[in-house]
Amino acid sequence: MPPIIGGGKTGQLVRETDWSATKLGDYQNWPQSLRSALSLVLNTKGIAALYWGPEQWLLYNDAYSAALGDRHPWAFGRPMPEALPDIAPVLAPQVAEVLRTGTGFAIENLPMMMHRYGQDEETYWTYGYSPIQGEAEGFAGVLLLATEMTQQRKVEAALRDSEEVARADAQRVQLALAAGAIIGTWNWDLPSDQFIIDEAFAQAFGLDPALGREGISLAQITATVHPDDQAGLSDAINTAIERGGSYAHQYRVRRADGHYHWIEANGRVEHGPDGTPLRFPGVLMDVEERREAAERLAESQELLRLAADIGEIGEWHVDQATGAMFWPPRVKAMFGISADVPVTLEDYYNGVHPDDRQATLAAYAAASDPDRRALYEMDYRTIGREDGLIRWVAARGRGLFDAEGNCYRVLGTAIDITARKANEIRLRELNERLEQEVAEQVAERNLFATLVETTDIIILAADFDFNILSINEAAANELARIYGIRPKVGDNLLSLLADQPEHQEQVRAAWSRGLSGEETVIVEDFGDPDHDRPHYEIRFRTLRDTAGKPIGAYQFVTDVTERLREQAQLAEAQEALRQSQKVEAVGQLTGGVAHDFNNLLTVIRGSLDLLRRPSLSDDKRARYLDAISDTTDRATRLTSQLLSFARRQALKAETFDACDSISKLRDMIGTLSGSRVAINLEIGSLPLLVRADRSQFDTAIVNMAVNARDAMDGEGTLTIAVQETNGIPAIRSHAAIPGKFIAVSITDTGSGIAPDFADRIFEPFYTTKGVGHGTGLGLSQVHGFAKQSSGEVVVRSELGVGSTFTLYVPKAADEAPSPVQSDEAIKPLPKGACILIVEDNVDVGTFATQALHELGYKTKLAGDATAALAELGHDGNGFDLVFSDVVMPGMSGIDLGREIQRRLPGLPVVLASGYSDVLAEQDTHEFELLHKPYSLDELAKVLACVSDRERA
Known part of the structure; x- marks a missing residue:
C-alpha cells in the first residue's frame, strides 16, 4: 500500500517510522479512514491534528508541532493524555464526547496553561472538532482545526494597558x-x-x-x-x-x-x-x-498578611441571597481550584468528601438557620476539583442576620490542616508501632538473656572497682574450673583471688586494659599450671550506661587452646611444604641449568672436534671459532643471570639520573604491559641522581612493572613515581634507616596481596602463578639488587584495591652523572710492558700468559701470593702491572693487592675471579675486577684503563 504523500517534516516522520513496533501497528494494516484523515491533516496549512481511537492517538502536522514546542517529536504517535498532560484534562473529555455522540463543536478564545520550552505559559485557543467515521459503525477519530490566539490577546492587552496608562x-x-x-x-x-x-x-x-x-x-x-x-x-x-x-x-x-x-x-x-x-x-x-x-499602609497590610500566613488562614464569605461566594486563592487551593477560576456554592457542596458531606452541609445549614444560629465548626476532607487530591480543612464561621432575622451572609475562616491530620495519623501509627516494638524488644531481651545464659562463650562485666555487674553460667563454670572459685553478681573479682596472688595479678593486668577504655583483643593462657591452664581469646569492650557514660567494661572470652594447637600444627606442615617446594624448585632450576650448559658444551666440544680435522678450510675454521666464542658468551650471560637471582651478581656502580632512566624504559614497559594497561609517569623536571648499577636498576624496574601487570590481569592503570626521601621507613624486622634516598614507586590497580603471602613474595622460586607462568625470581632480583645497593624495597597492598612497590636506592653525592669515557680516550699500556701474573690454576695461568704475549706484553707467572711478593722484591723488579686471581691458597688476591699498595703504591693491580661471593662484594675493595671467563678484548681494555688511571 503506497505511503502518504507530502505533509512536510511530519509527513516524512510518518513514512520513516517503524509503526509495527508501536501499538498503532503496521502501517500496511491501517484502515483507509485513518490514512485519509491523516493525509488531510498533514497537508493542511493551519494547525491540525488527529485524535484516533478511544486511546486518542495523537497525529499532527508541521503547524501543530510548532505549537507543541520542545515536546515534538516525542509526542507524535502517543496517546494525547500521555503526550499533553497539562491540557489533557480539558481536551480529553471533549474528544471523548465527540467520539461518543458524533457531534462536532467549536470553542473561541479558550485559555489553557501549557508547558512549553521548560516553563508554564498561559495560551489562548480557538478551535473546532469534527468526527471521522471509521470502517465499522460509529466514529473512529476526531479532526482538530485550531488557531492560537495567544499573541493576539497579548497585543490587545498591551493596547489596553497603554490606553489605561494615558488615562491614568x-x-x-x-x-x-x-x-x-x-x-x-x-x-x-x-x-x-x-x-x-x-x-x-x-x-x-x-x-x-x-x-x-x-x-x-x-x-x-x-x-x-x-x-x-x-x-x-x-x-x-x-x-x-x-x-x-x-x-x-x-x-x-x-x-x-x-x-x-x-x-x-x-x-x-x-x-x-x-x-x-x-x-x-x-x-x-x-x-x-x-x-x-x-x-505605613503597606507595613500594616504586610503585618496582616504575615499574621494570616502564619496562621495559614483563608477568609471567606457567602451572600445567601445571590449565592455569590468570596473565596481567596488560599481557600480555593484547599478545594483544588485555580486562583483565577470563579466558584459557587455548588463547588463547595461538590468539593466536600462524600463521607463528610452530610455532616458538613448540616453544620453550614445550622449556622444560617435563623432559629438555631449555630457556630459553624467542622473539620472535613475535600477532593480537589482540578488535581483530585484529598485535603483536610478546619472551617469556622457564623451567620449574619438582618432585623427580620433573615441570614443575609455567612462568613468565616478556613485553615488547611492536611499536614496536621497526617501528623496525627503518623503519631497514632507511631504509638501503635512503638507498643509493638516494646513488646518485641521485651521478647528479644528475654531471648537474648536466654542465649547469654546458654552460650559456651564466657561473658562477664565489671565496674571500675572490679565488682562483677553481670556474669553468665559459662563464665562461672570456667572460673570454677581454672581457679576453683564460683563468682556471682556483686562479688569483687580481685577479692575472690586474694589467696592466689600470682593469678590475681594476671587478672588485674588484663582487666585494667579493658577498664582503661582500650577495646582490645588478648590471647593468653590463664589458670593453675599444675592443673588445667588453657589459652583464651579475650575481647574487651567499654560498658556504658543509657546516657553513654562509661561505667566499666565487659569481655567475651573463647577457649582457643585447641585452635592454637591446630594452628601450630598447620604452621609446621606449611613450613615443611615450603621447604619441600624450595627443594623441588632448586631441583627444577638445577636441571634446567644443567640442560642449558650441556647444550652449550655440546656446541663447544663439537666445534673443537671439527677444528682438529685435517685440511680444514680457513672460512670453516673461522666459523667454528666464532661458534665457540658465541657459545662462551651465552654461557657467561647464563652464569650472570644465575648470580643475579642468587644475589651474587657483581654490581657496577655508577651515578645516573633515575628519572631519565625510567623515561627511557617507558616504551619497553608499555610493550610488556600491553595496550589495556595505562601507564602514568610522575617524574619531576629536575634530575634525581642515584649511585647504583644502571643495568640491574633497569632490570628491577622492569621486574616490578611485569609483576604489576600480572596482578592486574593485563588491564588497569600502572603509575611510576620518582621522588627524593629522607630515609627508609621501618619494615618487616628492620628499623627505619635515615639518609638521603631516591624512591621509585610502582602502583597498580590490581587484586592486591593477601596478608598470608606478604612475607613470602621476595623468596626465590616463590610464586602464586600457575605452572609455566612464572619462576618466582623477578621480585627476588629486585630484593637482591636493593640489598646489594644498600637500599630496600617496601610493599603496601590492599586486597581488591592494588599494591605499591617502592624501591629505595641511595642518592648520589655527585652533582652530575658519571662521565662515560670513550675507548678512543683510553691510553693503552705501552707495548713491551712487563706484567706479573699470579694464578694458582696452571691452565688458567698458561692461558693468561699466552693472551698477554699476544697483546704484546712481557709476562712472569707466579703460583701464589707469596711467590708474587718475592718476584716484586722491594722495588717492583721492573714490573709495570700485577694481574692476579682472587681466590688462591693462603693469601687471597685482595690481600695481595693491598700489600702491594702498601709496599709499591704506584704499581697498578688488576684482579680476576669467577667466584660469586667475590663478585657480589666488588665495591668493598678498590681494585678493578675482571669477571671470568673473559675475552682478550676485555682483558686488554681493563689493563689499559687501570694503567691509564694510574698514569693520570
Missing part, C-alpha cells in the same frame, strides 16, 4: 492640580538640552531660580538627585524620549537645606513628524507624605 496620567495630573500637590513645572527643549523651570521647580531642586528662567541643562538638574536614584532616573528619561508619550517617575532631590525629599515628575515627550524628539514639558509633585502613608 491625565487623571493623576488633574487630581494633583485639584489637591494643590504640584510644586513646579518645566519645559525641556530636547535639541538644545535647555530646561526652562519656574521658581517652585528651582526651590524643589535647590537651584537658583534665575538660572532656570534663562535655561539650564539636564546635568545641572540631576546633580541634585540622590546618588541611589540617578541611574533609575536616567533610564526612565531615556525610555520616555525613545518611545515618546507620557512619563512618570519618583525620585529624591536635595533641597537648599541639604535634606532629600521625594518628588514625582510627570510629563510627556513630543516628537516631530520625522520622529525626532522635540519637547519634554511636565509638572513636579510633592509625594513625600503620600509615600510615608503608603509605607
Whole structure:
C-alpha cells in the first residue's frame, strides 16, 4: 500500500517510522479512514491534528508541532493524555464526547496553561472538532482545526494597558492640580538640552531660580538627585524620549537645606513628524507624605498578611441571597481550584468528601438557620476539583442576620490542616508501632538473656572497682574450673583471688586494659599450671550506661587452646611444604641449568672436534671459532643471570639520573604491559641522581612493572613515581634507616596481596602463578639488587584495591652523572710492558700468559701470593702491572693487592675471579675486577684503563 504523500517534516516522520513496533501497528494494516484523515491533516496549512481511537492517538502536522514546542517529536504517535498532560484534562473529555455522540463543536478564545520550552505559559485557543467515521459503525477519530490566539490577546492587552496608562496620567495630573500637590513645572527643549523651570521647580531642586528662567541643562538638574536614584532616573528619561508619550517617575532631590525629599515628575515627550524628539514639558509633585502613608499602609497590610500566613488562614464569605461566594486563592487551593477560576456554592457542596458531606452541609445549614444560629465548626476532607487530591480543612464561621432575622451572609475562616491530620495519623501509627516494638524488644531481651545464659562463650562485666555487674553460667563454670572459685553478681573479682596472688595479678593486668577504655583483643593462657591452664581469646569492650557514660567494661572470652594447637600444627606442615617446594624448585632450576650448559658444551666440544680435522678450510675454521666464542658468551650471560637471582651478581656502580632512566624504559614497559594497561609517569623536571648499577636498576624496574601487570590481569592503570626521601621507613624486622634516598614507586590497580603471602613474595622460586607462568625470581632480583645497593624495597597492598612497590636506592653525592669515557680516550699500556701474573690454576695461568704475549706484553707467572711478593722484591723488579686471581691458597688476591699498595703504591693491580661471593662484594675493595671467563678484548681494555688511571 503506497505511503502518504507530502505533509512536510511530519509527513516524512510518518513514512520513516517503524509503526509495527508501536501499538498503532503496521502501517500496511491501517484502515483507509485513518490514512485519509491523516493525509488531510498533514497537508493542511493551519494547525491540525488527529485524535484516533478511544486511546486518542495523537497525529499532527508541521503547524501543530510548532505549537507543541520542545515536546515534538516525542509526542507524535502517543496517546494525547500521555503526550499533553497539562491540557489533557480539558481536551480529553471533549474528544471523548465527540467520539461518543458524533457531534462536532467549536470553542473561541479558550485559555489553557501549557508547558512549553521548560516553563508554564498561559495560551489562548480557538478551535473546532469534527468526527471521522471509521470502517465499522460509529466514529473512529476526531479532526482538530485550531488557531492560537495567544499573541493576539497579548497585543490587545498591551493596547489596553497603554490606553489605561494615558488615562491614568491625565487623571493623576488633574487630581494633583485639584489637591494643590504640584510644586513646579518645566519645559525641556530636547535639541538644545535647555530646561526652562519656574521658581517652585528651582526651590524643589535647590537651584537658583534665575538660572532656570534663562535655561539650564539636564546635568545641572540631576546633580541634585540622590546618588541611589540617578541611574533609575536616567533610564526612565531615556525610555520616555525613545518611545515618546507620557512619563512618570519618583525620585529624591536635595533641597537648599541639604535634606532629600521625594518628588514625582510627570510629563510627556513630543516628537516631530520625522520622529525626532522635540519637547519634554511636565509638572513636579510633592509625594513625600503620600509615600510615608503608603509605607505605613503597606507595613500594616504586610503585618496582616504575615499574621494570616502564619496562621495559614483563608477568609471567606457567602451572600445567601445571590449565592455569590468570596473565596481567596488560599481557600480555593484547599478545594483544588485555580486562583483565577470563579466558584459557587455548588463547588463547595461538590468539593466536600462524600463521607463528610452530610455532616458538613448540616453544620453550614445550622449556622444560617435563623432559629438555631449555630457556630459553624467542622473539620472535613475535600477532593480537589482540578488535581483530585484529598485535603483536610478546619472551617469556622457564623451567620449574619438582618432585623427580620433573615441570614443575609455567612462568613468565616478556613485553615488547611492536611499536614496536621497526617501528623496525627503518623503519631497514632507511631504509638501503635512503638507498643509493638516494646513488646518485641521485651521478647528479644528475654531471648537474648536466654542465649547469654546458654552460650559456651564466657561473658562477664565489671565496674571500675572490679565488682562483677553481670556474669553468665559459662563464665562461672570456667572460673570454677581454672581457679576453683564460683563468682556471682556483686562479688569483687580481685577479692575472690586474694589467696592466689600470682593469678590475681594476671587478672588485674588484663582487666585494667579493658577498664582503661582500650577495646582490645588478648590471647593468653590463664589458670593453675599444675592443673588445667588453657589459652583464651579475650575481647574487651567499654560498658556504658543509657546516657553513654562509661561505667566499666565487659569481655567475651573463647577457649582457643585447641585452635592454637591446630594452628601450630598447620604452621609446621606449611613450613615443611615450603621447604619441600624450595627443594623441588632448586631441583627444577638445577636441571634446567644443567640442560642449558650441556647444550652449550655440546656446541663447544663439537666445534673443537671439527677444528682438529685435517685440511680444514680457513672460512670453516673461522666459523667454528666464532661458534665457540658465541657459545662462551651465552654461557657467561647464563652464569650472570644465575648470580643475579642468587644475589651474587657483581654490581657496577655508577651515578645516573633515575628519572631519565625510567623515561627511557617507558616504551619497553608499555610493550610488556600491553595496550589495556595505562601507564602514568610522575617524574619531576629536575634530575634525581642515584649511585647504583644502571643495568640491574633497569632490570628491577622492569621486574616490578611485569609483576604489576600480572596482578592486574593485563588491564588497569600502572603509575611510576620518582621522588627524593629522607630515609627508609621501618619494615618487616628492620628499623627505619635515615639518609638521603631516591624512591621509585610502582602502583597498580590490581587484586592486591593477601596478608598470608606478604612475607613470602621476595623468596626465590616463590610464586602464586600457575605452572609455566612464572619462576618466582623477578621480585627476588629486585630484593637482591636493593640489598646489594644498600637500599630496600617496601610493599603496601590492599586486597581488591592494588599494591605499591617502592624501591629505595641511595642518592648520589655527585652533582652530575658519571662521565662515560670513550675507548678512543683510553691510553693503552705501552707495548713491551712487563706484567706479573699470579694464578694458582696452571691452565688458567698458561692461558693468561699466552693472551698477554699476544697483546704484546712481557709476562712472569707466579703460583701464589707469596711467590708474587718475592718476584716484586722491594722495588717492583721492573714490573709495570700485577694481574692476579682472587681466590688462591693462603693469601687471597685482595690481600695481595693491598700489600702491594702498601709496599709499591704506584704499581697498578688488576684482579680476576669467577667466584660469586667475590663478585657480589666488588665495591668493598678498590681494585678493578675482571669477571671470568673473559675475552682478550676485555682483558686488554681493563689493563689499559687501570694503567691509564694510574698514569693520570
